[in-house]
Amino acid sequence: MKWLVFVLLMSASGGGMGTLLAQTAGEGKKRILILGDSITAGYGLAREEAYPALLQKKMDAEGLPYEVVNAGVSGDTTAGGLRRIDWALGQRGADVLVIALGGNDGLRGLSPEQTEKNLVGIVAKARAKSASIKILIAGMQMPDNLGPKYVESFKSVFPKVAESQKTELLPFLLEGVGGNEKLNQADRIHPNAEGQQKIAELVWPKLKGML
Template identity: 45%
Template sequence: MQTLLKFSYFFVFILLISCGENKSKQESVDTEEVNIQSDTVAHVASKTIVFFGNSLTAGMGLDPNEAFPALIQKKLDSLLLDYKVINAGLSGETTASGKNRLNWVLNQKVDVFVLELGANDGLRGIPLTETRNNLQSIIDIVLQKNPGTEIVLAGMQIPPNMGKAYTTEFRNIFPELAEKNNAALIPFLLKDVAGVPALNQEDGIHPTTEGQKIVANNVWETLKDLVISE
């Protein structure tokens, strides 16, 4: 399996066809074209993992190839696992705006849906009932569209400046929703990265290239049990 980053919804097949001067040469070219097409199609992954999140998923400030979804794709390819990763991260996304754009992402079959939203809600002090309800709605919509989809929730924490009660309840949203929906849980997406200056960009929020590698490992610890067992 060739290592490719598969973040678009279709692949463009570029076939170089030489113009022959006689029929036999043209037939040879046509046969070669069919073989190229067949070989290329054989490498198109049959399963899809969608990472649906905010700037953390999008890899804000970095090349998309350095964001953790791309690193997960490399890991899958190295293990010859038949999955295509789609990075559906959008900077600034809240749970409300995520819910509003969800149908666009679900225009295809999704085998694994990694939900990484909520951090922007917490940083803006959005009522926690709203965040919880939006996350639940997103899960419901995904499963209505594809009942067999595996849901993975990315746990998140926020700084204590919002107050102990708010930050504690915020942190508890993710394991509680995971249990309620029988979903897999990444306990804390930014484990060993959050609060470490060397692993974050100047804003102190978005991981550096090295930080993204650690985030990818955090994700893989949960994701591997779903993709390897299938």
């Protein structure tokens, strides 16, 4: 059975661990695991408003035999994702892995080199479980106030990993959402319900093309 890994980035949540949401669409369906942070977890929103749940609705509407599992944990980093990827995959594993992590790395000023190493490690662990797993890495970008050198170095990590590890790439998970007051909650970090819809619309074409 093919495995598709899609890695999603998390944003800063101010600490704490979010709730792992598993959306099961029935027996016999293939599995899409979204490994992410508070953006994926849907911080501040109802579970059904987070983009993984919205992607599930799109799957169901088109009659695609996939279940979407939301493995978003608020405050998580790529190091946290590396520690929990085996647990998140579980015995069933996944057909698709979306890696949406790294946002918290950047907001904490962590080394881009370490973020890169952690992402490569997540990919390696996923493929160790299934060599045919498909992987999508969702990139993240930092605000300009962190300095141009760091911002560019951080941004370059995701396409670099995608190229070296031969995975699919979504250049920026928050394209059109990050920095837009109308699409974010009062903290200006976490997408609101409309922002989550925009993320789902951005992810969907890329994800659908991998199925």
